[in-house]
Amino acid sequence: MRKFLFLFCAAVVAAGSMSLASVANNDVNAAEAVEAVSGVCTVIANPGENAATEVNINWHSPQGKGFDKLYYSPVDVPGTKPHKTKPQKAKASRELCTAFDSMYSKSPAGENIYEYPHFVRNTVSLKKLRPSTLYRYTIAGDTAVRYFRTAPESGPFRAAIISDFHSYSPLPGRQRAAMAMLDTLESINGAPFDLMIHLGDVCAWGGSYSFWKNLYEEPHFKNNTWAGLNGNHDNMDRTNKRNTNQFFRNTNAAPLNGYPGEEGVCYFFRYADVLFVVLNSESMRSDEGLARAQEWVQKVVKDNPAKWVVVMEHYQWFFAESGKDSQYPRWCEVFDSLGVDLALGANNHRYASTHPLSGGRVVAPGEGTIYIQTPSADNERGVDIDSLAYNADKIKKRWSEGAHTVGAMIMDVADDEITLTLYDRQGRPIDVTTQKSHR
């Protein structure tokens, strides 16, 4: 256990340190950036528990009246019969959000600032939607048109998976690199994806509200349904002293079906034939936290039978620099017993995929869990890999471009197999992993 704790802490420090040494503890010269929210912002569409018919939407708006209604309608597909319905209206649940108040942060010009983003958080849960349908939506008082897609009830779909781009306004190249990577994936796909997935660390400091706000203005966020999770960077503020899952919770409208304290952060949803179970690594650092999460995962998988089970968390399964164990030994017995098909992680900033594993051994596709962790995607915070000194039997492929790593994956779900392909920024396939159905 002592060895494990050491490895765990090393991972957090290695992957999570955002130049904390350079952060002044109490910078009296920091400007007060009273960035009052002046209109609709930080808008995102997330899958509901049944993503074929339910989508949740989060947006933020100024305090006071207005901005509390959303209008949505299916988009007509050329060559098919037009939808006759008028836009439907949904009224938001509203609450004042103070989670981001008085946060030490950075301006785009690199100045030390405090952010005071007072706003109302609005959420709606849209139900009884049509499966496999592109919807457009607008928010009262705002001119922007945004889009989301519902899942098919069953059958094939494709998702993009990205992580670890640490959006940080003084260094806009990070976000640009990640969005260009998504452009590349979308052009390979030949169409927008059915679903976008991120595995955490989308912000350098989740406590810096302006980073979320800027990120969600990207077309990839405005025009897609996103299922994300809480990374250690999303969970932290600049001082690393006010860390909380409230930053993720209040910038998303994930289903509220997680365990106590993790509602809207840990969650599950059904997307076509896949049960996705989403975890918060920050809540599983202790043995007690891990036990609570595992008890919940076991119940969720047993209560929601599905053809495929995919579990996602931020931390890596293996330290890909050497192949050393990280979260793999903490989860493998649970995944074996539940027949989990795919375990997706991130955080290490190095890609790694395994063969199918069961009982600590390599087995045939369809007879074990495949573990994959995404690389970083910001062209800046990547890290090298060394020789594979551990788990050489289990690990199929590792990949990194050093400090300037940019990569992401396409998940192609077919009737009887799931194929995950890692691409580099040029769109070259780096690794292809196929899992077979066993249910």
Ligand SMILES: [Fe+2]
């Ligand atoms: Fe990261």
